[in-house]
Amino acid sequence: MKLATRTVEKVWGRCELPAPFERTYSKPVGEIWFEPPAMLDGLLIKYLFTSEKLSVQVHPGEGQAGPGQPGKEECWLVLDADADARLAIGFRRAVSAEEMRAAARDGSIEELLQWHRVQAGDFFYLPAGTVHAIGPGLTLVEVQQNTDITYRLYDYGRPRELHLDQAMAVAKSEVYADDRRRKGVGHRSIALVEGPFFRLDLxxxxxxxxxxxxxxxTVAILPLSGIIAIEGEAIAAGECGVAPALEAVSFRAGAKTLIASMAGG
Known part of the structure; x- marks a missing residue:
């Protein structure tokens, strides 16, 4: 019932991880993934830890990465944020494909993006095709379709591959819709996502x-604080469990959890 984890090194990650992990690594860790089981293999849940900006990037939608390939719709819940932490989602105004391509090449795409100042409790849903970047000083939970296809438009001069042609083929040159954002999440139970691929509630x-x-x-349960139990097995903050049905989960008073399931499940 308790999912195995995968630690993923990233150039923009951290060597010192915050609670509930509180571990020190010799190389920067950017993500901790919870390995999805076969009965929930379309969904991936992970933590992100940033000390530098992530690339300006975009994810394809269903079938855009090749026949039968899933797309990547995702969402972020901010758990902790430095005072000046920001996320870039969408553009400040509609831009042309030619303008986006030129800005990606010369680095001015950062100035075209809409940067949102964020704090703990902010929530964002990102449809496939949304151009985005994550700034430093953040701890996030990301819930997404289970694929890792990312097209980088700009990477601040790092020696990593860019995918400009693939990115331009799927990127939406639009302003991010405010109704996909929630502020101050965490003080009450709330439905966060009723999307075409997954549901998510706090x-x-x-x-x-x-x-x-x-x-x-089948449901995935991620405690943010407190402890829950799945058929008697305790799952604490920093862990994630999967249950065959919500009825198999015991929720203790005071626990704050994310509940995720596949759409149509």
Whole structure:
């Protein structure tokens, strides 16, 4: 029931990880993945830790990376943020394909992006095709379709491959819609995502009947604080568990958890 983790080194990550991990690594760690089981293999949940900017990038939608390849819709919940931490999502104004390509080549694409100042409790949903970047000083939980296809438009001169042609083929040159953002999440139970590929809720204590009805079948449970149990096995903050049904999960008073399931499950 408790998922195995994968530690992923990234040039923009951290050697000192914050709570609940509180570990020191010799090389910077950018992500901790929870390996999805076969019964929930379309969904990936992970933590992100940043000390530098991530590349300006975009993910393809369904079939855009090749026949039968899944797309990547994702969402972020900010757990911790430095005072000046920011996320770039979408553009400040609509831009032409020619303008986007030229800005990616000379680095001025940063100035075209809409940078959002963020704090703990901010939530964003990013449809495939949304151009984005994550700034330094952030700890996030990311819930996404289970694929790691990323097209980089700009990477601040780092010696990593760029994918300008692939990115331009899928990127949306639009302003990010405000209704995809929530502020101050974490003080009450709330439905976060009712998307075409997955559902996500934040739950304080035990879910009510309406929230429980949103998650039929297999669910992933990620405690942000406190402890839950799946058929008697304790799952604490920094861990993630999978249950065959929400009824198999015991929610303790005071626990704050994310509940995720595949759409149509």
């Amino acid at each position: 739950c304080l204590g035990a879910p009510g009947e309406e929230m429980a009805s949103r998650h039929a079948g």
